[in-house]
Every structure is written in structure tokens, then in C-alpha cells.
Amino acid sequence: MTTARYRRRQMRNGIFLGLSVAATAFGLGWLALILGALMYQGFSGIDFAIFTESTPPPGSMGGLLNAIFGSIVMSIFAVAIGTPVGILAGTYLAEYGRNTRFATIIRFVNDILLSAPSIVLGLFIYDAMVLTMGHFSAWAGGVALATIVVPVVVRTTENMLLLIPNTLREAAAALGAPRSHIVRQVTWRAARAGIITGALLAVARISGETAPLLFTALNNQFWSTNPNAPMASLPVAIFQMAMSPYADWHRLAWSGALLITMTVLILSIVARVLEAQTDRR
Amino acid sequence: MVDLALSQDISIASSSTRLRRFHATDRTFRRVTLACALLVLAMFAGIFGALISGAWPALKAFGISFLWTETWNPVTEKFGALAPVYGTLVTSFIAMLIAVPVGIGIAIFLTELCPRSLRRPIGIAIELLAGIPSIIYGIWGLFVLAPVLQQDVMPGLIATFANVPVLSTLFAGPPFGIGILTAGLILGIMTLPFITAISRDVFETVPPVLKEAAYGLGATTWEVLWNVVLPFARAGVVGGIMLALGRALGETMAVTFVIGNAHRISASLLAPGTTISAAIANEFTEAIGALYAPALIELGLILFLVTAAVLAAAQYMLYQLERRAGGRS
Numbered sequence: 001m002t003t004a005r006y007r008r009r010q011m012r013n014g015i016f017l018g019l020s021v022a023a024t025a026f027g028l029g030w031l032a033l034i035l036g037a038l039m040y041q042g043f044s045g046i047d048f049a050i051f052t053e054s055t056p057p058p059g060s061m062g063g064l065l066n067a068i069f070g071s072i073v074m075s076i077f078a079v080a081i082g083t084p085v086g087i088l089a090g091t092y093l094a095e096y097g098r099n100t101r102f103a104t105i106i107r108f109v110n111d112i113l114l115s116a117p118s119i120v121l122g123l124f125i126y127d128a129m130v131l132t133m134g135h136f137s138a139w140a141g142g143v144a145l146a147t148i149v150v151p152v153v154v155r156t157t158e159n160m161l162l163l164i165p166n167t168l169r170e171a172a173a174a175l176g177a178p179r180s181h182i183v184r185q186v187t188w189r190a191a192r193a194g195i196i197t198g199a200l201l202a203v204a205r206i207s208g209e210t211a212p213l214l215f216t217a218l219n220n221q222f223w224s225t226n227p228n229a230p231m232a233s234l235p236v237a238i239f240q241m242a243m244s245p246y247a248d249w250h251r252l253a254w255s256g257a258l259l260i261t262m263t264v265l266i267l268s269i270v271a272r273v274l275e276a277q278t279d280r281r
Numbered sequence: 282m283v284d285l286a287l288s289q290d291i292s293i294a295s296s297s298t299r300l301r302r303f304h305a306t307d308r309t310f311r312r313v314t315l316a317c318a319l320l321v322l323a324m325f326a327g328i329f330g331a332l333i334s335g336a337w338p339a340l341k342a343f344g345i346s347f348l349w350t351e352t353w354n355p356v357t358e359k360f361g362a363l364a365p366v367y368g369t370l371v372t373s374f375i376a377m378l379i380a381v382p383v384g385i386g387i388a389i390f391l392t393e394l395c396p397r398s399l400r401r402p403i404g405i406a407i408e409l410l411a412g413i414p415s416i417i418y419g420i421w422g423l424f425v426l427a428p429v430l431q432q433d434v435m436p437g438l439i440a441t442f443a444n445v446p447v448l449s450t451l452f453a454g455p456p457f458g459i460g461i462l463t464a465g466l467i468l469g470i471m472t473l474p475f476i477t478a479i480s481r482d483v484f485e486t487v488p489p490v491l492k493e494a495a496y497g498l499g500a501t502t503w504e505v506l507w508n509v510v511l512p513f514a515r516a517g518v519v520g521g522i523m524l525a526l527g528r529a530l531g532e533t534m535a536v537t538f539v540i541g542n543a544h545r546i547s548a549s550l551l552a553p554g555t556t557i558s559a560a561i562a563n564e565f566t567e568a569i570g571a572l573y574a575p576a577l578i579e580l581g582l583i584l585f586l587v588t589a590a591v592l593a594a595a596q597y598m599l600y601q602l603e604r605r606a607g608g609r610s
Contacts, residue, residue: 009501009504012503013501013502013503022386023386024390024395024407027410027474027477033425034421037425084317086317088318089320092314103318108596109322109325111592111596112325112593113321115524115531116328116589116592117585117588118531118533119531119584120328120332120531120581121328123332123578123581124331128327147324150320178303179307179310179311180303180307180309181303183310204412208417210533210534211534214566235414235416242538257420260417264412265409265412268409268412
């Protein structure tokens with residue numbers, strides 16, 4: 001009787017632990033399948049023309065130059081607008097607000113924005129900028145991406161500043177340094193690597209974002225450097241090419257997908273290394 | 282780290298103009314940071330305001346019945362949200378059916394079974410699943426997953442369940458490869474890392490004494506997990522699930538590629554459908570007429586309200602947890 005129950009418990013233990021191993025294999029399996037397909041399809045289409053020619057009309061060969069350029073330009077806009085705002089807001093939460101009710105509300109709203117559907121952010125900027133300006137533009141695309149950058153940077157900045165021991169702040173205050181000097185010259189400096197990590201993570205996050213660009217920056221078949229006009233971007237170009245019936249365009253879409261994934265991977269690795277350095281200190 | 286010059290200045294602090302200037306910069310700096318913090322609130326309010334004002338014509342024209350009307354006809358300008366809302370809920374439900382057990386299972390493996398040296402690489406690999414941009418899932422789903430499902434998996438499902446009462450309607454019709462089930466599967470893979478990450482964090486906060494006490498009583502690993510670890514971590518795990526659900530509801534590009542974009546409700550999970558985000562992504566730039574775009578924006582408003590509610594619930598649970606953890610240490 002007792003041995004039978006014992007064996008049953010052992011068996012149940014084995015089954016459930018086996019299932020958890022299976023779950024891990026399941027997750028890792030999908031990752032391998034996705035990355036494998038991406039490498040296989042993406043590398044076969046990559047050649048020099050991708051970096052020198054603009055997106056082609058159907059049926060002919062071309063590259064992704066205008067889309068790569070557009071993605072870089074709009075990411076720069078987004079980081080230039082979003083990072084300062086995010087760092088300052090995160091600084092308020094960590095240095096001034098801390099446990100006040102007001103800071104709690106902002107933290108709460110920020111965390112909701114952090115996971116809010118990006119397509120809704122696109123609709124927001126469409127309403128706020130595209131309709132007011134009367135046309136689609138790279139500016140609007142940049143601002144739409146900035147609305148994604150801000151919450152990410154707020155979160156990481158606050159977290160990093162909270163890691164700085166209070167004794168550092170107190171030491172500076174004891175020397176008579178005013179509060180704003182303490183923040184800028186002591187805590188910001190001590191948290192610098194962490195804050196940069198946050199900015200990198202934000203860039204990684206926006207480099208694959210498609211939904212907010214669909215109706216803000218739209219797309220552009222041709223080379224354009226005018227930020228007041230519609231501008232191509234890698235994700236939107238991939239979307240249009242993949243949905244088209246042309247095999248050439250599918251090849252280009254896969255190559256673009258590989259470029260984006262590589263970018264995201266490299267940014268995450270750099271961010272992780274920086275973060276590890278901060279932790280060690 | 283403070284400039285040497287600064288401390289010297291203070292030692293001769295009799296110069297009150299300098300002190301006053303310090304006060305001024307202090308105040309300005311504080312106000313600038315406060316303004317940026319307020320900007321976060323303004324963004325939230327702005328999204329709300331923009332969606333309501335953009336959707337206003339549709340809100341006025343269709344009223345509350347928008348929610349349970351299935352028609353979606355741009356020609357006669359009759360619009361209803363039922364099909365996309367249904368698609369959003371069903372795909373997210375399928376996603377959670379996959380992501381919850383797998384996500385928690387991986388977290389259990391990582392905290393309890395995995396050799397220490399493998400923990401970091403496997404953990405990073407699972408996080409990578411969340412880091413891959415959604416458009417990559419979309420293009421992969423369309424070109425790689427959908428053909429496999431169409432040729433090998435779906436015919437099998439249809440044949441297997443052909444004579445089982447309920448399941449035969451769920452798995453019926455021609456296998457397209459794309460559709461509700463495919464979208465749900467991809468959403469499940471995309472969202473499981475969120476559940477794993479948070480479950481893992483809370484599993485690690487379980488005091489070792491509790492687990493050791495249970496082991497000391499002769500419990501098996503599974504019994505310790507089921508009776509000690511999971512009850513202790515419940516709030517956190519549920520918070521993680523809600524967070525993943527919020528992501529699944531609002532996910533756009535991956536779904537847009539594989540959902541089929543058909544504004545109708547089918548009993549079969551293999552049929553094409555649409556979701557709120559896919560409808561907006563597919564149709565917004567082509568929406569002409571007085572009510573088409575407002576109807577799509579109203580869909581966006583519904584999506585924003587639902588995800589904000591789900592995410593708020595998730596945050597609330599996780600905050601409670603943080604407070605509890607903070608109180609203990």
C-alpha cells in the first residue's frame with residue numbers, strides 16, 4: 001500500500017518535471033526554427049545591391065537603401081526626442097518624487113504605456129501630427145517612435161538611479177552641493193552605463209516597430225531625405241514586399257528581416273554587456 | 282566626484298549671489314524634470330483624447346450597438362466591431378492556452394531543474410523570443426509556418442476530429458494555413474517569454490526555508506512546486522499572465538500577416554478572421570469616406586481601453602507583490 005502510493009508520487013513527479021523539460025524544448029525549438037529560417041532565407045538574398053540601390057518596382061532587382069536610411073533617420077529622431085524626456089522624467093521619479101502619490105501615478109501610467117499596443121500610438125500621432133500638418137512625414141514617424149522610447153527610458157533610468165546608494169548623495173550634500181548638482185554630477189555619472197543601456201534597449205525596441213509607422217511616415221518607393229515628406233523604413237518596406245505576390249520582393253523582404261534581427265541582437269548584446277558592467281560595480 | 286572648484290566656492294560661500302544662483306538652477310532643474318514626468322501623463326491623456334475625437338463621427342453614428350454588430354461594409358458605410366473584437370479575444374485566448382503552461386513550465390525548469398551553468402544561456406535564449414521584432418514573426422508565419430500547417434497539420438486535425446461533436450466544428454473547412462489558429466499559435470510563442478520572466482523572478486523570491494521544510498517532510502520536487510512554490514508565487518504569476526495577455530491583445534504585425542483579414546465570425550478555428558489591430562493596420566490608409574476611418578479609430582479606442590484595463594490589473598498585482606517583498610526584507 002505505502003509502496004504503491006510512493007511509486008505513484010514518484011511517477012507523478014517524473015511526469016510533471018518531464019513536462020517542464022518538454023516546455024523548455026518547445027520554446028527553444030521555435031527560436032531555432034525562426035532564426036534558422038531567417039538565416040537561410042535572409043543570407044541567400046543579401047548582396048551588395050541591397051546597400052546601394054533603392055526599393056525596386058515589381059519584377060526588377062533593387063535594394064533597400066532608402067528603407068535602411070529612413071529607419072536610421074527616424075530612429076535618430078525618436079532617440080533625440082525620447083531619451084532626454086525619458087531620462088528627466090525617470091530622474092524626477094527616482095530623485096524627487098520617490099514615494100509620493102504623484103510619482104506612483106506616473107509610474108503606473110508609464111508602465112501601462114510600456115506595453116500599450118503600438119498601433120494605437122500610431123493612431124494617436126496620426127491624429128496629432130499628420131492631420132494637423134496635412135501630410136504624412138518622417139517627423140511624424142520619428143515622434144510616433146519616440147512615444148515608444150519614452151516609457152522604456154523612464155523605466156530603466158528610474159531603476160538605475162534607485163540602485164545608486166544614498167550614501168553617495170549624502171556625501172555630496174554634506175559637502176554643500178546643491179540638489180541639482182548632486183543629481184547631475186553624482187548620481188547621473190554613477191548610473192551612466194545603466195542609462196545608456198536603457199537608451200540602447202529602446203533603440204532595439206523601435207528598430208523593428210512597424211505598426212506606428214504605417215500611417216505616420218507611410219512609405220516611399222524612392223530615395224528621399226526630406227523629413228517633411230513620407231519616408232520609407234525597413235519594417236514597412238518588409239511588410240509591403242512580403243504581402244506582394246512577387247518572388248523577388250519576397251527575397252528582399254527576407255534580407256530586410258535578417259538585417260533588422262541582426263541589429264536587434266547586436267544592440268541587446270551590447271546592452272547586456274554594459275548592464276553586467278554596472279552590476280559588477 | 283563633485284568638482285573641486287565647486288567645494289572651494291562653497292567654502293567662501295559668503296558670496297550670496299552664487300548661492301542664489303544655485304537655488305535658481307535647483308528650482309529650474311526640478312521643474313524641468315517635473316515637466317517631463319507630467320509629459321508621460323499628458324501622453325496617456327493625449328492618446329485617449331485623440332482616439333475619442335477621431336472616433337467621434339462613428340461613436341455618434343453607431344452608438345453602443347457598434348459593439349455587437351457584425352457587418353463591416355465600407356460601401357454602404359455600415360460598420361460593427363463584433364468580428365474584430367471576437368478575433369482579438371479568440372486569438373488571445375488560444376495564445377494564453379499555449380503560453381501559460383509553457384511559460385510556467387520553462388520557469389520551473391530554469392529555477393528547479395536546470396544545471397546552474399545552463400541557466401543563463403537558456404534564460405537569455407527565451408528572452409530572445411520576446412526580443413525578436415513582431416514583423417519577423419509575421420513574415421516567418423506567412424512563408425514558413427502557414428504552408429506547413431496547411432499541408433501537414435490542418436488536414437490531420439480535420440480528419441482526426443471529423444466525428445467528435447464539438448471539435449468537428451472547431452476544426453472544419455478547407456485548410457488555408459492562415460487563420461485564427463495560426464495567429465493564436467504565433468501569439469502564444471511571442472508572449473510566453475513574459476510569463477517565464479516574471480514567474481522566474483517570483484519563484485526565486487520563495488524563501489528556501491519553506492522549500493527545505495517541505496523537502497524535509499519527504500515531499501517530491503513536484504509536490505514542493507505545487508504546494509509551496511506556486512501558492513507563494515501565485516500573485517506574481519497571475520500578474521505575468523495578465524501582462525502577456527495585454528501584449529497578445531494589442532499585437533499587430535505578426536497577426537496581420539497570418540490572420541487572413543476577413544470580417545466575419547466563423548465557428549471554425551481554421552478559417553480566416555481579423556483582429557482589431559490587424560483591421561486597423563490593413564485598412565486605415567485606404568479608408569475613405571466619412572465613417573470608415575472613424576470606425577477604425579473607434580476600434581483602436583476599444584483596444585486601448587481593454588489593454589489599459591488588463592495592464593492596469595497586471596501592474597496592480599505586481600506592485601502589491603513588490604510591496605510585500607519590500608516589507609519583508
